[in-house]
Amino acid sequence: MRREIHESFVRRNGHDVHGEELTPFSQRPAAHRPEKEFPLERVLADDGSADLARSHLPQERLLPLYRLMVLNRALDERMIQLQRQGRIGFYIGSIGEEATVLGAAEGMAPQDWIFPCYREHGAAILRGLPLAKFLCDLLGNAGDLMEGHQMPCHEAFRPGRFASISSPIATQIPQAVGAGWAARIKKDDMVPLVYFGEGATSANDFHTGLNFAGVRKVPVVFVCRNNGWAISVPRERQTAAVTFAEKALAYGMKGERVDGNDLLAVYEATRLARARAAAGEGPTLIECVTYRMEGHSTSDDPRVYRPAELVDPWRKKDPILRLKGHLVWRGLLSESEDAAIRDAVAAEIQAALREAEALPSKPPLESLFDGVYAQPLWQQREQLEELRSAVAADPRVARLRGEG
Amino acid sequence: MRREIHESFVRRNGHDVHGEELTPFSQRPAAHRPEKEFPLERVLADDGSADLARSHLPQERLLPLYRLMVLNRALDERMIQLQRQGRIGFYIGSIGEEATVLGAAEGMAPQDWIFPCYREHGAAILRGLPLAKFLCDLLGNAGDLMEGHQMPCHEAFRPGRFASISSPIATQIPQAVGAGWAARIKKDDMVPLVYFGEGATSANDFHTGLNFAGVRKVPVVFVCRNNGWAISVPRERQTAAVTFAEKALAYGMKGERVDGNDLLAVYEATRLARARAAAGEGPTLIECVTYRMEGHSTSDDPRVYRPAELVDPWRKKDPILRLKGHLVWRGLLSESEDAAIRDAVAAEIQAALREAEALPSKPPLESLFDGVYAQPLWQQREQLEELRSAVAADPRVARLRGEG
Amino acid sequence: MPVLNVIQAVNDALRTEMRRDPSVVVMGEDVGRFGGVFRATQGLHDEFGADRVIDTPLAEGGIVGTAVGMALYGLRPVPEIQFADFIFPAMDQIVNEVAKYRYRSGGQYACPMVIRSPYGGGIRGGHYHSQSPEAHFVHTPGLKVVVPSNPYDAKGLLISAIRDPDPVLFFEPKRVYRAAKGEVPEGEYEIPLGQAKVTREGGQVTVLAWGAMWHEADQAVREAAEAGVDCELLDLRSLQPLDVEAIERSVKKTGRAVIVHEAPRTCGFGAELSALIQERCFLSLEAPITRVTGFDTPFPYTLEAEYLPRAPRILRAIREVAAF
């Protein structure tokens, strides 16, 4: 009798409620196929052509953005030079990643806040940060908006709604979520954009940030600059996920994967993500697949850990060349116009540098204590006096070894 | 001419390399369907029958495990009573979750380490923790293995390879990964099992733990006890993911979702996950869907935030009833045998309690300073002297207000 | 005037500020519908809705991280950390972000918020429900740290903290959440941060305490008085800003100081107080400044009575210092 029940059960139970066949625990295939669910979206073809039905970047924005990309590149190159000459202490740029940086920023509305990682100087400039001010930051001099408090390349620019850069990886992610949440509470049409590298996806704050945003459908756009490397650690040592976009699934949000060297694709994905967020449809994680063409920063020499063969294939995918090809294809740019842009950009950088370097190299002594609190406490006041009298008594206090 | 190129491109580009039609960015459907990819696996049917082809739990283990589940339940109930009577300070148990706790522990090999959350006392007992010792822990008395250092229900039991419980949520997750990694480095056949609640999936350490394990295919089995609640927070306020199992995807590992009230299903999933891990196929995240039938702990009153209607449907899914039904179906248990088990279990608890309560209620004074370091530093030595002389001078030092 | 306990006073302060200022939001684990595991936010969800009384996922780093963004955007978040012991997953956001945001942006941005958390022992919570981590935050420039000991101060200080332009860690003495009762005015009032309260005047020994330990110190100074030692007791209330003048004034008068805190002795806030007193009152000191503190161990479970620096140990120190 038992056996009959059992056999009948096996038959019955051999199919689940929907009539599909049950497989033993161990044999169920993995149904998830990230390459299909998260295809690498492109708008720009290799030959510069594009399916314009898929692109909504207004034509009149193409040349300004191209100019910005060229400026961004020239700036990075010049600053790396300056660092080698010892004129600035440190630099970290975005060579090869300009389309991701600028395409995403362009895809947002002007009132949207930007929470940068540390390679998005292009976005700050797009938002109006004067070049000379940026250079003052690199010099940490008397004109520095950050009063010399931060390392170079850690700019903040409030008028452009460009938040403050910090070094600790991924901390800006939940912060952006908080800003988006606050905007919704205040009923403002404001969707923050937050940038981070693929390395940051391993950090605590990536997880909490995306989870908080997912569970409450907070309006925010997450842009992961997957440039392949976190200093010396390649992306496949960062995660076993096939793509970074699929990490969105864990948070119940939409994931996108786009060619990060294709300005139009990055723009498009960001624009749509922004629209969805603003419509209450929740956040999006956009993985922009790009490449870090240089060292991590001026402190890094990638030759120690990265063979040149890995980098070479990316040279012909250069985002500036890609956009240039498109502009040429659309008849918007000639070689001579391009050369003129490059000259103008170089001159602009040179002029800004002259302006910045003309300022005193140090902010005043009291700036050391400014802004720890809204008003200094007695400790800061006493310590400022202590420092003043120490400097007065022995000027060596204000000089580093080797200096003066 | 441009226009022709453009049109030809639109046609060409309208299909991707695989010939599939490109959809505009915004219209791509979500391909991911967690309910299909992560079906709720069961072995035990509601009527107690089972597809025995899907179950590999040796028949001779059924009754012992049933007995343990009954013991676990009786223990929890008795301890909650004791707490109300003021005989112990705090209790946190697993009423309703016994199949998850015991099925997972049973699915592992004896040499495997267990990294508990704080509801897995059943697993400790399965691993040989004497009941009286557990009760000493609850009392924090002179017989307590933890020397009265920890709150009740934070037991550690080295002979059973049962790691130390701590309150901070999720910290045990990367620790389990480390142990599994260490075992692989040492070439030991050891796969850790780590338990945590669904609330823990929001924490930092869930993310880093699973990511580290995924990227290096560390042998470890992650068991998420999804009991629906994190104190007052329901699972849908914890994540927007449809299931917890699908969070495995973000880490490139296998996810399973099983009926957590079905001992055989939990066992089966764990056993297979263990086998895969040991075979170098990497970790598995197993979501066990169960329910927290009582308050979070004796400090909690769930009526404030949880309507009884939510709990009621789970009463008939009671994991002990489910297993009992199965034992009856297999002819392994009669009502009178069941009653005998229950009596024996009650007597066992009573005897252990008597044994534990007979010991001095406090460990010795010096135990306060034991084990901060392998050997006390001068601070601990001096402070012990300070305390000794303070107690000698005024015995109130050793009494809480209201005591003695 | 209504008589409230500390938890009711905290609740009252939150309600008062939320009514006054729509930018104040409360967030944390279990703070919403449930009203918090200690009931500090009880009723707020009903009155102010789910947008302003937010149940978050279980992630302290996420709570503080999102609070930073909210504060930057102009809300005034009051995140709750369920127990001070669980503040460490948020440590990076607090130390590297909250504390430095104004400074690092050259004053362009700020993220004022009040991180509330029940702290301290005496509730049989073992080492994960009893810690007193205030020293970590006092050691972090950019943060303020407030610890009330009673309902009146709890309300007035919390209101001031919420209105303060700087981020404040607000540690609530959970041991006296219900035990400490007192009259609390209805409506708004502020107690400025950085003012210690002399709760007993005396000439022989200065005793410094805060939070739950003020009650032990209070009992000790009473017993000391009976034993003929006349103490001056200061409830510091705010550790940063610190009312160093009040301390200096008192110790210059008495020449003797006893410092009481629950946290482990080594590198606790008592060390800073001792250093400051010694720097500022060197010539007035007539006995070593003495610390009566938790021991250098994790907070124990069974022997918590022994661990806590309660009145008998404080009294002993007072006597030794007085007799030096």
Next chain:
Amino acid sequence: MPVLNVIQAVNDALRTEMRRDPSVVVMGEDVGRFGGVFRATQGLHDEFGADRVIDTPLAEGGIVGTAVGMALYGLRPVPEIQFADFIFPAMDQIVNEVAKYRYRSGGQYACPMVIRSPYGGGIRGGHYHSQSPEAHFVHTPGLKVVVPSNPYDAKGLLISAIRDPDPVLFFEPKRVYRAAKGEVPEGEYEIPLGQAKVTREGGQVTVLAWGAMWHEADQAVREAAEAGVDCELLDLRSLQPLDVEAIERSVKKTGRAVIVHEAPRTCGFGAELSALIQERCFLSLEAPITRVTGFDTPFPYTLEAEYLPRAPRILRAIREVAAF
């Protein structure tokens, strides 16, 4: 004897211990093939393989958390935190897990490990590449904290730390990683944790320093000698265990003490030293114990020369203390 710098000495110590003990593993961000951003682990990946020299994902909490499990299971992990400023995401694992594991399990388990991290300023790193967080860990019972100042000590102390049964935070003075050179014996040798080194004997003022600041203090005491003030300089080397006897002995002799550290003054380790000296040497003190420290601000970028307590400021304090 070979002449090494600090980074080479650290590398030598790691290699020595890894050769001796197969359970020693090194892990962290960029420590593997790359050999670490400061090259501390250079060559180890080649010699010991990817199983023992582990490149981890970017998550300090994960690094320390997995190290706990490794240590429990019998490995001796030596996790690297790339900069001490980035230790805060691991704070919960360090404070609540590493520090308490032995205690909370009643001695059934322990998780000895050495968390290495470059700390301190003077490399133009701004406030995220310059912090000195030692006080947080000294305030956490269960942890040891070691800070070498030179190559010889770095090697001997690191070897001792790796062999120690307790978890050790090992902070390396990156400012002198390459600048401080000295003879370092080949092969194994241990410098016991908890022994300060008197690097200059003197009778008038005791100066206490550690790590990079020892070099500034050394310069200051030399200049002081020229100016006629005879200082005794102690390199503490280990803050926990602390060689309180050496400190007591010295201050009882000199009656005066100057403490130097980079971290912000308030609640820095200098506060603890000041409190201890005052408690133990009260009757010998002839001048206020004086702290020369980083200021109570985040570590600045441009004005870091001004921020760091370098020789001229230390000298000033020595003179004031001597003249008191």
